[in-house]
Amino acid sequence: MPVIFVQHDGPNGDPHHPDAPGWHLLPELEQNSADLLVRKASCDAFLDTGLASLLEREKVKQVIVTGCASDFCVDTTVRSALARCYDTIVPSDGHTTADRPYLSATKIIEHHNTVWSDFLSPVGPATVMPAAEIELT
Numbered sequence: 001m002p003v004i005f006v007q008h009d010g011p012n013g014d015p016h017h018p019d020a021p022g023w024h025l026l027p028e029l030e031q032n033s034a035d036l037l038v039r040k041a042s043c044d045a046f047l048d049t050g051l052a053s054l055l056e057r058e059k060v061k062q063v064i065v066t067g068c069a070s071d072f073c074v075d076t077t078v079r080s081a082l083a084r085c086y087d088t089i090v091p092s093d094g095h096t097t098a099d100r101p102y103l104s105a106t107k108i109i110e111h112h113n114t115v116w117s118d119f120l121s122p123v124g125p126a127t128v129m130p131a132a133e134i135e136l137t
Contacts, residue, residue, distance in 0.1 A: 001136055002058050003035040006045040008073065043069075043076035052084065062087040064134065065126075066094035070105075070112045082121035090116050091131035 005025060010016030016023060025031065038051045045051050055063070063086045067074045074095045081088045092113045099105045116126040 002054075002060065003032065004038055004051070004054065005029070005031065005035060006038045006040055006049075006051070006067070006073075006077070009039050009041055011041075043073045044080045045073070045077040046080045046084065055086070060086070062089065062137075064089045064091065064094075066091055068096055070095045070097040071100070071108050072097075075112055075116075078116050078126055079119070079121075082119060082123060082126060085121075085123045087123060088116075088126040089134060090126050090128045091134060092128050094131050 007023075007025060008016045009018055010020070014020070036054060038045060038049050038054065040047070040049050040051075042048070063081050065074060065078050065081060065088060067077070074090075074097075078088055078090055090113070092109075095109065095112070097105045097108050100108065103111075113128045117128045119125040
């Protein structure tokens, strides 16, 4: 099963710009030399990237979406994967965000786990479960 890291590239002056401190992937993510990388410029990992082509080339029908910014990048990518008819799994404990002025990170994560579990799409909702319960096939 291919592992694909998606990294956000912001414009000059943005905290997500490739020259900004903290832009690099966390070393704890343990990248393997066989892992793939897709760079994006919006919240949607599919928009104007090679992700869909890469998944097609690898004959991927099921995706597991994890990451940072549950309420932005993760949410948009989960919805985009479902719209493209990918069987989509989201580890309920595999995404994170920050507290926002209007809602705590814990509540944002809880909200999105619930929404994705009941999301209407051509292939049904995402499967949301703890990472330890996901069985790779």
